[in-house]
Amino acid sequence: MARLLAKEKLGALIRGAMDKKYRVVGPAREHGIVLFGELSDPAALCLDELNTQNSVKEFFFPKTEPILKYALGKHDVALADDFAAPRTVLIGGRACDARSLVALDRLFGWDYKDKFYFARREATCVITLACDRFDEACFCTSLGFGPRAPEGSDVLLVPVEGDAYLVEVVTDKGGALVAELADIFTEGTPGAEKVAYPEKKFELAAIKPWLERNFEHPFWNEEFLACLGCGTCTYQCPACYCFDIVDEGDIHGGQRCKNWDSCQLALFTRHTSGHNPRPTQASRWRQRLSHKFAYYPGKFGYEACVGCGRCIRNCPVGLSILDKLVLIGREAAAAPAEPAGAQP
Amino acid sequence: MARDNIYLPYLMKVDGVRDETRDVRTLRLKFARDEDAAGFSFKAGQFGEYSVFGAGECTFCIANSPTRAGYIECTFRKAGRVTKALRDLEVGDTMGFRGPYGNVFPLESWYGKSVLFIAGGIALPPMRCVIWNCLDLRDKFKDITVIYGARTVGDLVYKDELREWGERPDMKLIQTVDPGGETPDWRGQIGFVPTVLEKAAPPSADTIAVVCGPPIMLKFTFPVLDRLGFARTDVYTTMENRMKCGLGKCGRCNVGAIYICKEGPVFTAEQVARMPAEY
Structure with missing residues (x-):
């Protein structure tokens, strides 16, 4: 059973x-595009698309969020950082979306802990849908x-x-939610799983x-x-996390915000002097x-x-990162690394 | 307010303002709250995020020595929005500081050796912290030499301290300006820093070299130090890349797999030589 x-x-x-006072976030169609957003009505849930246009990361690490508020006096400044994460159920993401959170946990948690990210992580219960289809851009199986x-x-x-769905409780938090909503589930013998695995490509x-x-x-x-x-790839990526810190306000006060940024933009690394360590789009x-396939796994053990x-x-x-990875895989197979310790 | 917010700065009061050149200024900052001051310490080489509320944050090394506790100094050139706002601050105004961040110069391991400082232009401020740290522990080191160059005489920063260093019998100061940057009464050297260094040929035996300057100066100075016989593990520099968070998160200061804000900003020339050419 x-x-x-x-x-x-x-x-x-x-x-x-x-009814249990959770904010519910899920895919919904808006102006013809399926996006993750707060659902006001269960009927708005839209599972027509394989993947939403936006990723789930913005519900943990928003596009823009105040990290402090300031009020300006004549010579003094008062600071505040009132912040509370709403209890949330995030439903309808895929296994890839969920894995991005595990990768992001490493970044926001190492050494200095980002309380804004982790407050949302702790307040959010992630209910993931395993995929019954894939398209030519999917490559989760190539990533292990x-x-x-x-x-x-x-x-x-x-x-x-x-x-039907087979319900697998993964964490205690998930177990608690399933227990809270117990009467919606049934016990039974599950039919064969309808999970579609894309072929491994590199x-x-x-x-x-x-x-x-x-x-x-x-x-x-x-x-x-x-x-x-243009940076589209990085903004839509569930595992990209680069950000800028920017003040927004007027003569009375305002807020300091953490805003998404992108390594694909020329200004991202440009020094005050005008010198840019990454001067070309190829270098970006x-x-x-x-970063995704060498630096991040080297540091945190996960691909970004x-x-x-x-x-x-x-x-x-x-441009397809998958095509480039396949090319790199071929290059690597054609010219394997020297055995460790070998001198040219 | 609880200090569990890693982006929350200390509130600082501007305690002193000093103009170094026509566009470079030094601010002396004191903690607005005594409990912040009591819990704060730093070491030579570390940096912070200085902010003006409404303008934003900017990254500089702490420019004063940890041997002079109780305040923080930063020296900056007016270049953009935040540095302009910093320049508009007056004594008594409130601003923000986050830090200290990054690694440090391993001063204790230099005890008993000579130290040679080489700096160009606006790169003297990060090194001033180490120079004063060494001078305040003068009996721990053998010879102390400073080679400092700027584009013009007007661009030399810390002129009062340069005069003091020039007059001190327990150290040697060599100043230079780029050709064409001299004034009629200039009595220092004329030439680029790497050239002046090669001509001065300070001995490399038992000597630590600390180099700080723009990427182009580092590129030409390291080979000179090689020729003078310095081991690359005895040559230190402090690197700067554009930074926002200082906490190893915002993702832009890396050179290859190395994040300047966490693994740096202090590196040896040997470490720099192993980095990809992306700085």
């Missing part, structure tokens, strides 16, 4: 969470996990035969060593000439790829990429 949720009961699950991986989720809903283990050996390589200039530097792409494919589907010039 296992815990099941009939597909037609998804709305009841959302209604139940709302897959469409029904539980990591980062509190509850995992796996579609099974018989128009050898992950080869990517980091290749990047570490090839900081200087014609690849960077040749492959990324088309990039416009090298940063993006190297989850294979969701958003950056690929939405790039205005059709």
Whole structure:
């Protein structure tokens, strides 16, 4: 016997969470685009699209958020940082979305702990839907996990035969929510799982060593000439986290905000003197790829990429990080690294 | 307010203002609240985020020595929105400071050795902290030499302290300005810092070199130190890249896999040589 949720009961699950005073965030269609947003009505939940346009990160690390408020006196300043994270149920994300949270936890938690991020993490219960389909931009399986991986989720809903989901409780927090809404679930024997696995497209283990050996390589200039530097890839990425700190206010006071920023923008690294350590778009792409697949895993043990494919589907010039990873995989296979300790 | 907000600055009062050049100014800051002052300490080489509420934050090294406790100094050139707002502050005004961040110069490991400081232009402020730290512990070191250059005589910062250092019998100061930057009464050297360094040829035996300047100066100074016989592990520098958070999170100050704000800003020339050319 296992815990099941009939597909037609998804709305009841959302209604139940709302009745328990949770804010519910899920995919909904807005002006023709499916976006994660706060749901005001369970009927607004829209699971037509494989993936939403925006990622779930903005419900933990918003596009812009005040990190302090200041009131200006003649010579004095008063500071405040009143902040509370609403109790939230986040439903309808995918295994890739959930994994991005595990990657982001490492960044916001190491050494100095970002209380804004973690307050939202703690206040949010993540209910993930395993995928019953994929498209050509999906590559979770190439990153060593897959469409029904539980990591980062509190509850995992796996579609099974018989128009139902198998309910897997992943964390205590997820267990508590399921217990709170117990009457929506049923017990039964689950049908066969309807999970769709994209084929593995490159050898992950080869990517980091290749990047570490090839900081200087014609690849960077040749492959990324088309990039416009618009930053769409980084803003839609669930695992990108670069931010700026900016004051907004008037003569009486205002707030200091943490705003999303992007390594793809030329000003991102430009010094006051005008010197720019990353002067070309190729060097910014090298940063993006190297950061995701060499620097971040080197430091935190996780790739800062989850294979969701958003950056690929939405790039205005059709650049695909997946294509580039496949190319790197081929290059690495054609010219394997020297054995450790070998001298040229 | 609880200090669990890592982005929350200390409130500071401007305690002194000094103009160094036509566009470079030094501010002396004191903590607005005694409990903040009591819990604060830093070491030579560390940096912070200085802010004017309404204008934003800016990254500078702490310019005074930790041996002179009770205040913080920063020296900056008016260049953008925040430095303009900092320049508009007057004695008694309130501003913000977050820090100290980053690693330190390992001064204790230099005890018993000579120290050679090489700085260019607006890069003297981060080094001034270390110079005064060494001078305040003068008997711990052998020879102390400072080679400092700027584009013009007018661009030399800390002119009073340069005069004091020039007059001190227990240290040597070599000043230089770029060709064309001299005035009729200039009595220092004329030439770029790496050239003047090569000509002065300070001995490398038992000597630590500390270099700070723009990337182009580092590029030309390290080879000179190599030729003078300095081991790269005895050559230190403090690197600056654009930073926002100082906490290893905002994601922009890295050179390859190295985050300047966490693993730096202090590096040896040997570490710099292993970095990719991205600084």
